[in-house]
Amino acid sequence: TRHTNTPRHATRLTRQALRDGCDRILAVGGDGTFGEVVDGFFAEDGGPPINPEAVFTPVACGTGEDFRRTTGAPGEPVAAVAHRLRRADVRRVDVGRACFTTDADRTDADRKRTRHFLNVASLGMGADVSRRVHASNAPAWVSGRLRFLWAIVRVIRDYRCRPVTLTVDGQPAGCYRVRSLAVANGRFYGGGLEIAPRAALDDGRLDAIVVGDFSLIRFPHYMRKLYAGAHLPLDKVAAFRGETLTAESPDVVPLDLDGEPVGRLPATFEVLPGVLRLQH
Known part of the structure; x- marks a missing residue:
């Protein structure tokens, strides 16, 4: 041990x-x-x-x-x-495998890192929320879901959406003003948000879910849909599936892997099918 x-x-x-x-x-x-x-x-x-x-x-x-x-x-x-x-x-x-940019003040080559993730890679507001949860000094009796929800409320007030350009399996997938982007191997993140309801751990694909620039007055509606996994039809949500995905932005967009901050965009993600033997 x-x-x-x-x-x-x-x-x-x-x-x-x-x-x-x-x-x-x-x-x-x-x-x-x-x-x-x-x-x-x-x-x-x-x-x-x-x-x-x-x-x-x-x-x-x-x-x-x-x-x-x-x-x-x-x-x-x-x-x-x-x-x-x-x-x-x-x-x-x-x-999932992610090749991303670190925040270190180094040459371009030295700023690239490659790491693996099991559940979800999160960009933008989702990464900021994870950072706030990690820094929280909430009492032990406060549930994980409440900690994440409170962090979301705190972050969304001041968060400025960033432009992110996506490429999926080598094909342009558009440029979006992004609140949050999840590149998902699993279905849930953020303390119970069912961000990728169609994701499966053994389908050989990553699910990319873009949550765009919705008005704050619609925040409660979006949160209800996200917790229920019923958000994909919403007008500010876009979903893609593929084996590789690249995300780029002229702005600094933070990235975390499985809830841990690691760096920022640009980043490339790929799936490694069936590579891990899991017991659960």
Whole structure:
């Protein structure tokens, strides 16, 4: 058993364990921890899987628990999870890979990073919301959903929509004034928002959901639809599916992977079909 204590520590621990011959990684934590662990299943800088037959077992114990919602696993005490996992099946699922720009003051080549994500890559307001949730000092009894909802309310008041140009599978998909853009492998993010209701972990596709510049007076309506996964027909929402997606902007647009801030646009995303053995 190893405990993490710094950012990216879970990635380093996972890589070392797999290189030492471990064939099963069980992680207890939130979506950010799961994302770091999954990145550790691959060699550095977007390299190949270290052990393609290794199994990942996530045990949700975090703020949002959105990946747990995607898998359909019940919310339950950690002690009860061990009993359930003795009977759980292992299946192959997709993983997302993101090549993005860091905020560091370096040369263009040094500012590029490649990491993997399990659930959702979020751009724009969604990334700002994640940063605010991480900085929150809310009491432990405040639920993850309430923390995310309060952060959304705080961020949306002052958020300025950014222009983002999308390319999906090599084809132009348009330029949008974006409040938030999710590139989704899973269905949920933001503490229960069903941002990508058509997404599946094993379909070989990423779902890109654009939430555009709707008026603030329509905020309650949009939030109800987002929680219910019924927002795709709304006039300021656009949805795409593909194997690769590129997002670019002349502005600084922040990016997070599985709820953890990593950098900004421009970024390219691709799906790695069936590359991870998952037990849940």
